[in-house]
Amino acid sequence: MNNLRIVNQFIIFISYVLVQVLFAKNLELFGLAFCFIYVNFILLFPLGLSNQLLLLLAFLMGILIDVFYDTLGMHAAATVLIAFLRPRIIQLISTRQEVEGLTMQDLGLRWFLTYSISLIFVHHLYIFMLQQFNFTMLLRTLLKVVASSAYTLAIIIIIQYLSYSFAKEYARK
Amino acid sequence: MQSLLILIRRFQFFLLFLLLESLSIVLMIRNNHYQNATVLNSANAYSGYLLNVSKSVSDYFGLFQVNQALAQENAVLRDQLIQQGEQLKRIASQSEELDSLVVSRYEFISAQVINNSTRRKRNYITLDKGLQDGVEPGMGVISSQGIVGKVKYCSQHFSTVISLLHSDMRISAQLKKNNELGTVLWNGVRPEVVQLHEIPNYLEIKAGDTILTSGYNATFPPRLMIGSIEKISRSELTFYDLDIRLSTSFNRLDHVYVVQNLLKVEQDSLETETFIDLDE
Numbered sequence: 401m402n403n404l405r406i407v408n409q410f411i412i413f414i415s416y417v418l419v420q421v422l423f424a425k426n427l428e429l430f431g432l433a434f435c436f437i438y439v440n441f442i443l444l445f446p447l448g449l450s451n452q453l454l455l456l457l458a459f460l461m462g463i464l465i466d467v468f469y470d471t472l473g474m475h476a477a478a479t480v481l482i483a484f485l486r487p488r489i490i491q492l493i494s495t496r497q498e499v500e501g502l503t504m505q506d507l508g509l510r511w512f513l514t515y516s517i518s519l520i521f522v523h524h525l526y527i528f529m530l531q532q533f534n535f536t537m538l539l540r541t542l543l544k545v546v547a548s549s550a551y552t553l554a555i556i557i558i559i560q561y562l563s564y565s566f567a568k569e570y571a572r573k
Numbered sequence: 574m575q576s577l578l579i580l581i582r583r584f585q586f587f588l589l590f591l592l593l594e595s596l597s598i599v600l601m602i603r604n605n606h607y608q609n610a611t612v613l614n615s616a617n618a619y620s621g622y623l624l625n626v627s628k629s630v631s632d633y634f635g636l637f638q639v640n641q642a643l644a645q646e647n648a649v650l651r652d653q654l655i656q657q658g659e660q661l662k663r664i665a666s667q668s669e670e671l672d673s674l675v676v677s678r679y680e681f682i683s684a685q686v687i688n689n690s691t692r693r694k695r696n697y698i699t700l701d702k703g704l705q706d707g708v709e710p711g712m713g714v715i716s717s718q719g720i721v722g723k724v725k726y727c728s729q730h731f732s733t734v735i736s737l738l739h740s741d742m743r744i745s746a747q748l749k750k751n752n753e754l755g756t757v758l759w760n761g762v763r764p765e766v767v768q769l770h771e772i773p774n775y776l777e778i779k780a781g782d783t784i785l786t787s788g789y790n791a792t793f794p795p796r797l798m799i800g801s802i803e804k805i806s807r808s809e810l811t812f813y814d815l816d817i818r819l820s821t822s823f824n825r826l827d828h829v830y831v832v833q834n835l836l837k838v839e840q841d842s843l844e845t846e847t848f849i850d851l852d853e
Contacts, residue, residue, distance in 0.1 A: 421623070422623070422627050451586055452585065452586060452589055455586070455589050455590055455593060456589075456593070458593075459593040459596070459597065462597065463597075463600075468623075471601070472600050472601060473596075473597040473598060473599070473600030473601025473602070473603075474597075474601050476593070476596075476597035476600065476601075477594055477597035477598055477601065480590060480593045480594050480597060481590075481594060483590075484586075484587075484590040484594070487586075530601065
């Protein structure tokens with residue numbers, strides 16, 4: 401059963417990489433907002449699987465994305481960081497409410513937003529800071545971080561809604 | 574030792590994180606310093622391939638426009654080529670003045686083959702250009718590989734062409750080697766091979782010799798490729814029977830050019846007048 405889930409995650413992993421480098425890479429808005437949809441893989445990684453595995457997959461995914469963005473190490477660093485922070489945030493949430501899954505339906509809108517915004521924001525902040533590597537133009541960098549986070553979040557929510565209604569449709573049949 | 578192992582097990586997750594994170598940072602910094610000296614750069618061959626595939630898919634949607642633009646450009650270039658060829662010839666023959674009429678004698682209209690047959694005895698081709706585009710009956714049609722045929726009828730937007738593969742289509746041709754004149758006529762057997770007649774058999778020729786248009790007609794520009802000799806036989810007493818392998822592959826005809834001889838009317842009427850004069 402666990403093996404099947406891992407294989408499943410592997411397929412999802414590949415599709416996120418492909419979607420990111422073939423599609424989302426072109427979805428840049430005004431040179432300000434960038435879409436890093438692949439973060440969704442880290443966000444929605446099933447709870448039951450090991451965190452070490454997630455860390456490794458995050459690293460692998462970051463490297464793959466980097467290869468296409470020609471920024472070797474940058475995305476990997478950010479993605480590994482949020483994969484590391486993820487269990488901590490989940491722990492934090494679980495002190496307030498029972499955590500059974502990580503989708504919007506499981507967490508409720510409020511906690512889902514808290515969970516995903518914090519991770520997305522950290523990820524984007526880290527990436528853009530690494531990209532800049534100094535504190536000049538700090539304001540513009542922050543603007544980029546905020547715009548890109550909002551952008552990525554919006555797309556992640558859309559995907560959630562789509563997959564939710566799709567799953568419902570599927571369940572009905 | 575035991576306690577160290579316990580410590581490692583306890584902080585396994587954190588240590589793995591540290592390891593991967595520092596690995597990423599090291600990679601990044603190294604990459605910034607020596608852009609080309611990184612291990613993973615060879616992976617760019619694969620990513621480049623993937624991006625190329627993605628690009629070629631998106632390019633595919635613009636193919637039609639690109640094709641048209643290229644065909645148009647080809648027509649213009651071909652035009653220039655002929656003009657320059659004529660210019661060169663003139664200069665080479667050291668004529669005093671450049672005859673501007675000869676220089677711009679031919680124009681080319683690019684067209685697309687929309688119907689084509691090679692299996693009948695009398696084959697016709699249909700083009701997607703007609704009167705409105707300047708195509709008129711009697712004009713020659715060539716492809717980038719060689720000659721194709723002659724326009725027969727035109728409507729506003731289409732024209733039909735008598736293919737070279739037509740048992741009544743005669744084209745004046747010459748041997749590239751010694752400019753000996755002959756007539757190309759198809760015997761209706763194989764669509765890759767036509768026959769060349771009226772080459773006297775005292776001439777020395779061999780398989781592979783090139784056959785060009787002669788320019789003794791107003792339809793085609795002179796010295797255009799027709800094909801090369803494939804088989805030589807001597808059934809008649811005075812002439813060779815030559816099989817010519819066509820340079821144009823009629824089965825795969827796509828883009829062609831209609832040759833507009835701007836002085837054809839002048840040349841034809843002058844010639845007819847001459848004949849009438851002689852008859853009288």
